[in-house]
Amino acid sequence: MSKLSDLSAAGTAVWLDFVDRKFLEAGGLKKLVEEDGLTGVTSNPSIFEKAMGHGDAYDDTLAAFDKENPGAATIDRYEHLAIEDIKAAAETLAPVYERLDAKDGYVSLEVSPYIADDTDATIAEAQKLWAAVDRPNLMIKIPGTLAGAPAISATIATGINVNVTLLFSLDAYIRVAEAHAAGLEERVRQGQPIDRIASVASFFVSRIDTTIDKQIDARLKDGDAEAEALKAVRGKVAIANAKQAYAWYQDFIASDRWQALAAKGAQPQRLLWASTGVKDPAYPDTLYIDTLIGPDTVNTMPPKTMDAFRDHGTVATTLTADVDAARHVLAEADRLGLDLPGVTDSLVLEGVASFTSAFDDLLGAIAKKQPAAA
Incomplete structure (x- = not known):
């Protein structure tokens, strides 16, 4: 039993924030399931x-798809590759x-970031992806x-499982937790079962500290009169914000x-701690795991962070x-005027923009991998 298995026993499920064709084919995911729970x-x-845009791991699959589907749109070529990986992981x-x-x-599997502000398009794409993957353990x-x-x-x-992503603030979390409950209530009204529908609310952590800490460091450099108070909250706001969300969750259930x-x-909509890789080398590399352990939660970790927690x-x-200390923070x-609400609002916009940029790069890379006859 590894420390990651112990983490699961403490109530925090261990998820991997990573998908890659070679990793799946080499049995890397299966090994983590068996050895780390x-x-x-x-x-x-x-x-x-990162997975598809670099190297040749997907080239053979893409070539076979292009042969069967000449002239296919780049988005369809991407979805074919992504769905194969998601099916394998499922x-x-x-x-x-x-x-x-x-x-x-x-x-x-995420809906396109291009439609983050379009309710109807999001609903339609969720249904399309759900049907395409056709696995009950898809979110x-x-x-x-x-x-x-x-x-x-x-x-x-x-009846589709949902992973709500890009949550930073308590207000946004409350809104989606209530949306989850409303969806279940509608199913009950329809006479449909709700016992096998799962959802998580992905609450992003490290990006909050990264942004707040930059503000603090700038003010310390300028000789702010509140220097000691600023130092006292540096690296603590994100964790306090997460604890506040979990306290609300406990009251809600x-x-x-x-x-x-x-x-x-x-099933309760579990809080999932995302963006748990530590960005500041001054902090312990397991900071956003050690401090966020509790029942009915998930921590999704990049491989490097998972290795660190397994080790120490x-x-x-x-x-x-x-x-109470978190509330004080x-x-x-x-x-101190650090404007957490303003920071979290900005981080949502930045998160959508970041995923959109990555999607642009991804589709651009796939577009360049043209079939030989093109």
């Missing part, structure tokens, strides 16, 4: 850009899905934008609204510890 996989446009995780009775064992990733919330409700209502759904078999991570129930951040 890994129960899920996430992907995004940036990950696929097959590897299928025994986990069955063993845990649909409570875990999921792989996520469709939908951004937690204003347009995303009604898309989440509608998608859940049709105890509410009459949720308990009515739970009585019909509903610390397992303890930390999410519910020092909650957030109050201090507000008093």
Whole structure:
């Protein structure tokens, strides 16, 4: 049993934030499932850009597709490659899905970042991708934008599992948690089962500290009068923000609204900690795992962070510890004018822009891999 397995036993499921054809074919995912208790996989446009846009791992598959589908659009060529990887990951995780009775064992595939602000297009693409992959342990990733919330409700209502991505603020999280509940309630009204529909709310962590810490460092460099108070919250705002979200989650699942759904078999929408790779070398490389451990949560890790935790991570129930101290950190951040709400609003826009840019690069790279007859 590795420390990653211990993490799962403490209530925080271990997911991998990485997908790559060679890794899958070499049995890398299967090994993580068997040796570390890994129960899920996430992907995004940036990950696929790194996997498909460089090297030749996908060239044979693409050539075969092009031969059968001459003149296919670049987006269709990309989706063919992505869906093959997602299907392979889903097959590897299928025994986990069955063993845990649909409570875990999921792989996520994201809707196009181009439609992040288009509710109807998001709903349509979620249904298209769900049908194309055709695996019960698929989650469709939908951004937690204003347009995303009604898309989440509608998608859940049709029986599709949803991974809500790009959440940074408590307000945005509450909006999508309520959207998830509304989708389940609509299914109940339709007389449909809700016991095998899963969802996670992906709350991004390290990017908040990266942005806030830059503000702090700039003010310290300028000799700010609040230097000591600024130093005291450096590297702590993201964790405090996450703990605040988890406290809200605990209250929500105890509410009459949720308990009515739970009585019909509903699974809670777990908080998933994303962007958990540490960006500042001054911090421990397992910071955003060690501090966010608790029941009904997921931590999706890039391979390097997973290796670090396996080697020297610390397992303890930390999410519910020092909650008053976390509230104090957030109050201090507000008093000091660090503008967490403004930061989180900007990070959503930056996140969509980043994934859009990666998608541009990905499609550009695939477009260049033209069939030989072209």
